[in-house]
Amino acid sequence: MFVKNIQLLKAITFALGVIMITNFYASAAFANSSAKQKLQKRLSDYQGQVIYIDFWASWCKPCRKSFPWMNSLKTRFYDQGLRILAVNLDKDQVLAKEFIKNNPALFDIIFDTQGEIASEFKLEGMPMSFVLDRNGSVVASHVGFNSKKITDYEAEIVEALNQRELAND
Amino acid sequence: MIKIIPAQINCSIILKVLMILCTLLASGCSNLGVKPWERDLLAKPEMALTSSPIEAGLDEHIYFSKEATSGGRSFAGGGCGCN
């Protein structure tokens, strides 16, 4: 009886191969560096500030819960030098705009449809966020958004904010 | 009292299957898959492996009471006297 299972497994791996080939397509990695340019522009705007970068997409469920929290982050820590940048990774920007209509954002949003910035930051999951200190280096990051861990997320930000105050605006 | 792991379980079969699952896991899977931000289509409700649990439960009940096979997608136990 067990012999039959082996043939079964061979059949499955064959089917698996067929599906792979039929829809393999070279993802057009045409040079759309506008996403990276937009990022650079923003990072230079926020020169000397602590930056919280959040990678999100309309189809990612935890993002719906992280937006209100990021709004409150902005109103509470804006004047202490926190800037928030949300990088949208939707393939179809219409879905992202629809998401923003239902989940208002007080912070800046840039679009990275090809996922260039995401690969640069070597994203490990969705959503994922990074805390950059005042000289722009990543000091903390977390994958996912769990409302129980909010105090930890905020602690990371406050710590970065309290670091050596760079003489800035 | 429920016998936790009845002695007569044919361990060899389970071990064989576990071994196959692991090889499948280790070898084939590392290059398959998508980047975390490429899960937009997979996140659609209709792409869930069991898109309607209610329907799956109702079907499972019908086929459990009309056929000699059950489970596969989920536990096989029927939980009713209908078979």
Add this chain to the structure above:
Amino acid sequence: MVKIDKTEFGFIGYFNAMASPCECLIETENYQTALAITQIAADEAWRIEKKYSRYLKNNVCAQINQSNGAAIAIDQETFKLLDFANTCYEISNGLFDLTSGVLRRVWHFNQNTELPSQKSVEELLPLIGWNLVSFDQKSVCLAPGTEIDFGGIGKEYAVDVAVQKIKEYKPDLSVVVNFGGDLRVTKKPKNKPKWNIGIDSLLISKIEHSVSIGVGAVCTSGDTEKFILSNERRYSHILNPKTGWPAEGCPKTVTIIADQCLQAGVLATLGMLMGAEAEAFLTQQNVQFHCQR
């Protein structure tokens, strides 16, 4: 969640909070800003409701009311609210009293129920009295059986706090924050002389005519629907904490226009408690008011 609609003056943001429809009339063409402003108002309303509503089980209000005599730790916001209520109690000679909420155990105002018996009201009176409440920066302590109901100032406080936050966010925009009829305007509108509430927003269900206001707050106390009719006498749901009964001959509603919502709200309640002398009392306060008899 919040919803946004385009209007000729800009946008209206809707959401539900404190068991009533809330909206923000925003004089701006920028959709993003309108959305963000509505979200600020909504977050504030939900936060205050979640913290102080007497309908929820494990919030600050519930902790205080179920303490039966034990001292409860409070945060600075709660202390300041109690302090504000304390001032209102003193300057109104005890007419404005947050502990009068227990009277709703005997008074039911949904469509012509009967009057409570005098005896049942009197039994509650010993539980009422701001003197039964002692508090300081860190804690509050109630006499057993006594309860605090923030309903009297909750909505007005939420409006004022929301307006403050919106002014921080967009100081130059004219926004009307309207929580279930208690509203306040952040700044004079640019494209028209005044906001015409009642036409722009249908939320003022309590009064039959519209109010036009440049800047400031409008609050209404009393209710055209919530009252008891018994042998042709109309009993309002605004109860005097000392007698446990509404004031004799009080108007159906008292609407006050003032600088802040809290001020307008407390004055409107006091106006109702003045009964027949409501108009006399309010003219003395030289605030704009309107009594609906």
Add this chain to the structure above:
Amino acid sequence: MQLVKQKNKTVAGAIAAAALSLLGNSAKADGEFWDFSRDWKFNSGILYYGEQDRVSALEGVFSATHEKDLDDKFNFKIVIDSLTGASPSGAVVQPGVQTFTRPSGKGQYTVNAEEIPLDDTFRDTRVQVNSQWTSPIWDESIVSYGVHLSKEYDYLSTAVNGNIAWNFNQKNTTFSLGLSLAKDSFDPEGGVPIPFSSMVIDMGQFANPTEFETAFDLTRGTTSEDKETLDILMGITQIINRKTVMQFNYSYSDVSGYLNDPFKVVSRVDQDGIALEHLYESRPDKRVKQSFYWQAKHYLTGSVADISYRYMTDDWEIDSHTIDYKHYLTLDNNQYLEPQIRWYQQSAAEFYQPYLLEQSIIPENISADTRLGEFSALTIGLKYGWRTDSGNDMAIRLSYYEQSMKDSLSSHPGVLNDLQIYPDLKAFFIQYTYDF
């Protein structure tokens, strides 16, 4: 009662001052900042199942899920179903009219000539409740555990289950291991029949009812029986590419205890095919089932293909293959059509026999329950779903299900040769689901 002016400041002024100090520097408030107003999700469904002039069932499901956070859920489900109508008793078809005793021993029922005997005492209502808790652990895995309780007039089933799913390879691969332990207890009205005892049928041969009762009681052994089920489910879910996900499950199920169906009998026939008596069936008291399940879902522009294959084999020598294909077609404004075709085929249990020949020795186990026979079954279904304007999802599904038995015996004794021994089953079911 006149309010005295407060030292030339009007009451209004004093209140304004108090309000200012309250609102002054926006008081530091601790507490949360958002409102998850829609935490609870509800799914409901109702199914009508009707077989051609046989059993019909109505089943209602209501499920409530509270999702505090991603993968941190509590689900409560209640299922109520009621069954009416007749199902085959296992007795063989006969040229003449037949009379049978009801399982409870009270009353009889008759079956017309050349008709497959159906026992219509089969009327029951069942209530089932399930609770399932799911929560994330060790930051990349999910644990889930739950309880199951199902109560019928004469049947009680209780079960607990647990499952752990490990995610790795950036959540592209998920390995899951599940365990379920169930205990069912069964006490039929009229007691549990002794296997191979002969059904006592009152054809007037008894002087009085008590004589019939003593004879009937002789065929009854214990008043109740129970069985235990251990299920192990191991699975791999693998994301192949942006449009394809696959799952491969192996399940091992060990059921032991009372596995007979107390209502089922096997007819003993002479060489002319005439039934002499009806013996209560006897199945082994242990069954080990193993199944290999593979499912793949592939996203095409505007539709989703869902194909699954299941191979089951057990130590009752039953092998079965199941192929299930669904095609989800998205129509405009949130509507969809989902045709379905399912092919099922099983071999017979080694102790399955439609009847027992008079002269053959009585085997250790025997059952004439067609569900253990060799048959194939086809299901064709079509589901139409839409979203109501208040944003809730509804769907209606119509399905037709047909089983056709395979006659594994080359010929039948005497009269049975020109009678239709194997009952065919044709059924349709309508399912309505509503999520809000």
